Amino acid sequence: MSETTHDGAVAVSGPPSADEGLSPSELARKYELSVSGARVGLGEYIRQMWGRRHFIVAFSSAKLTAQYSQAKLGQVWQVATPLLNAAVYFFIFGMLLKSSRGMANDMYIPFLVTGVFVFTFTQASAMAGVRAISGNLGLVRALHFPRASLPISFALQQLQQLLFSMIVLVIVLLGFGHFPSFAWLLIVPTLALQFVFNTGLSLIMARLGAKTPDLAQLLPFILRTWMYASGVMFPLARTLEHAGASKWISDAMLGNPAAVYMDLMRYALIDDYTGANLPPHVWALALGWAVLFGVGGFVYFWKAEEQYGRG
Numbered sequence: 001m002s003e004t005t006h007d008g009a010v011a012v013s014g015p016p017s018a019d020e021g022l023s024p025s026e027l028a029r030k031y032e033l034s035v036s037g038a039r040v041g042l043g044e045y046i047r048q049m050w051g052r053r054h055f056i057v058a059f060s061s062a063k064l065t066a067q068y069s070q071a072k073l074g075q076v077w078q079v080a081t082p083l084l085n086a087a088v089y090f091f092i093f094g095m096l097l098k099s100s101r102g103m104a105n106d107m108y109i110p111f112l113v114t115g116v117f118v119f120t121f122t123q124a125s126a127m128a129g130v131r132a133i134s135g136n137l138g139l140v141r142a143l144h145f146p147r148a149s150l151p152i153s154f155a156l157q158q159l160q161q162l163l164f165s166m167i168v169l170v171i172v173l174l175g176f177g178h179f180p181s182f183a184w185l186l187i188v189p190t191l192a193l194q195f196v197f198n199t200g201l202s203l204i205m206a207r208l209g210a211k212t213p214d215l216a217q218l219l220p221f222i223l224r225t226w227m228y229a230s231g232v233m234f235p236l237a238r239t240l241e242h243a244g245a246s247k248w249i250s251d252a253m254l255g256n257p258a259a260v261y262m263d264l265m266r267y268a269l270i271d272d273y274t275g276a277n278l279p280p281h282v283w284a285l286a287l288g289w290a291v292l293f294g295v296g297g298f299v300y301f302w303k304a305e306e307q308y309g310r311g
Contacts, residue, residue: 129202200297
């Protein structure tokens with residue numbers, strides 16, 4: 001086929017392309033092309049995650065080491081920060097507001113420090129999760145790997161930090177006469193369930209934060225409200241009873257996951273924190289929250305896998 005131009009020259013064009021008129025999806029099927037970063041099946045995704053387990057552990061450890069690398073006291077701040085928070089809360093709620101509800105200092109101070117350390121574990125996991133994707137876009141766009149590795153590694157980082165803090169917590173407990181007992185073995189299942197819950201929460205926050213980065217600015221206010229509603233600084237059950245709260249409000253507040261994991265840890269560590277302070281079916285609640293958020297959060301994050309880092 002030929003065509004004459006305006007100056008009389010003849011331009012020769014080739015025959016029509018065999019792909020002419022095909023839609024992008026038809027072209028992809030014809031040449032067996034696939035979408036870059038397309039979401040794989042859930043089973044394959046879990047298999048890929050298992051294959052990246054060494055990366056997850058190494059990444060969380062590196063982040064933990066680098067977190068306070070610019071501070072002169074370095075890793076000391078891992079335990080100093082929650083301890084200073086506990087000291088401030090003791091001054092305000094213990095000494096000024098008398099929120100201990102009759103607890104002596106030898107019980108209230110371990111009660112407060114335990115609550116601060118345990119809630120900080122959940123709080124920090126949520127805050128790290130909301131920035132897990134949006135704060136690591138360079139890594140997300142440069143390499144192909146299961147994106148869930150990032151929020152999981154951040155949750156693991158916070159677990160490692162809590163374990164460092166537990167050394168200080170044990171010193172506080174011993175200083176106020178709470179010595180090791182068989183109940184301390186309950187620390188292991190409690191931390192395991194809370195870690196699964198925190199990981200699911202981190203995954204949920206990561207997906208939401210990837211779509212709405214401004215959530216990172218709003219989240220501290222939500223977490224602060226959650227902290228006050230969970231009895232970090234005061235015995236929640238006694239406070240609700242003193243306030244005359246209705247039964248459904250009391251059940252909802254005592255059954256919220258942060259309060260459940262704090263209660264279990266306090267029950268394990270503090271001698272006089274008896275089972276009467278625990279909400280009914282507390283272990284069932286702890287397991288239920290862990291399964292709901294752990295499994296639900298992972299699936300929720302996986303469903304948006306191919307959207308992370310785009311746009």
